[in-house]
Amino acid sequence: MRVKVILNPCADLGRGFQQKKLIETEGEKWSGLDLTVTDRPGHARKLARLAAAEGYDVVVAAGGDGTVHEVVNGLKDDGDSGVKLGVIPVGSGNDFAYAMNIPEEVPLAVERIFQGRSCPIDLAEVVDDRGINILFGNNLGVGFDANVVIRVRAVKRLHGFPRYFWGVLKTLALDFRPFQFQMRFDDESLAQDVLFVAFGLGARHGGGFMLTPNAQNDDNLIDTCTVRPMNQLMALFLLNSAVHGTHVEKPQVTMRQSRQIEISCSEPLPVHIDGEVFANPHDDVHRLTIRSVRGAIDVMV
Secondary structure (H helix, E strand, O other): OOEEEEEOOOHHHHOHHHHHHHHHHHHHOOOOOEEEEOOOOOHHHHHHHHHHHOOOOEEEEEEOHHHHHHHHHHHHOOOOOOOEEEEEEOOOOOHHHHHOOOOOOHHHHHHHHHHOOEEEEEEEEEEEOOOOEEEEOOEEEEEHHHHHHHHHOOOOOOOOHHHHHHHHHHHHHHOOOOEEEEEEEOOEEEEEEEOEEEEEOOOOEOOOEOOOOOOOOOOOOEEEEEEOOOOHHHHHHHHHHHOOOHHHHOOOEEEEEEOEEEEEEOOOOOEEEOOEEEEOHHHOOOEEEEEEEEEEEEEEO
16 A cells, blocks of 8 residues: 655644654554655645556545645645545644544554545535535634734634634634625525525534534535624633534534535625635625535545
8 A cells, every 4th residue: 555645744833744753663663654744835635636647546644624625625726636535643633633532642543544444525615606625624713713813823822622612712802893695605695794604514613612513524515604793792702612512502503414504795705714714805706606516535534
C-alpha cells in the first residue's frame, strides 16, 4: 500500500510540524510512507490532487481541519479518484478526526492508516454567488460563528479550544449582531433574523462546541443549528451549554436535518468552512447553496 502524508507545518500554530519525525518513524514500522510538507495556503489541495494522479492508495492529511479540508478537495478535484483519505490530527481543533474517532496520538493515528478499515462518508458541496464550488467534510458556519473564526486568525498566543473561546469573547464584545436571512431547508422556506446558522456533518465545531450533536457523516443529511437573536449574556450561556450539546433544548435554537439548504442575505455574509475563512464581508457573498453528497469519499478509520 502506497501512502502519501501531506503535513501542514503551520498546523496548531506550528506545533504540528514538531511531529514530523515521529510520523516518519511510526510509518517505518509498517510499510513506510512518503511525507511532503506544504509551504503555502492551498498547497495541500494541489499536493493531494498530484498524489492521486501518481497512484497513491491513501493520501493523509497531517494537520488540523483546514488541512483535511484541502486534502479532501484535492482528492475530489478530478472526480472520484478512488484514493482513500487518512488523517493524522496534529492541528488545533481536530473536529473531523473527532467525528471519525481517529486518535490524536500520532502512533495510534498512523497505525489506523495501515491497519484500519476504509469507511465511506458523506461530504457536502457549497456553491456561492461568485460561482465558487467547494466541498466540506465536517462543518460550515454563517454569521456570528464565522465572525469568530475570522477573529481567531489574529490570536497567536493560545491554541486549541481556548483559542476559539477567546475568539467567541472578542466577537461577543465587538461584532455581536443578527443577520436577516432568507432560508430554504429542503421544502421549508422562511425569512428570519438569525444570530448564526451552523451546518454539521460531524457533531463538534470549534474544537469543543457540540453544535450539531446528532450529526452523522453517513446518513445523507446535513444537520443545522439555527440560533435566533438574544443578548450577549444569554449567548454566552447558550454557547456554554453547547459544549455539552444541551443547547438544542433552548427556545432560541432550532435544529433541522436537510439534504439541501439555501441561504441568502442582503448584506455580505461572513462564512467559514471546516474552521477556515471562506468569505469575509468584503468578498461580497450574499447567497449559498449547500447540498449533501452521499458516500463521497472513503476514510481510513
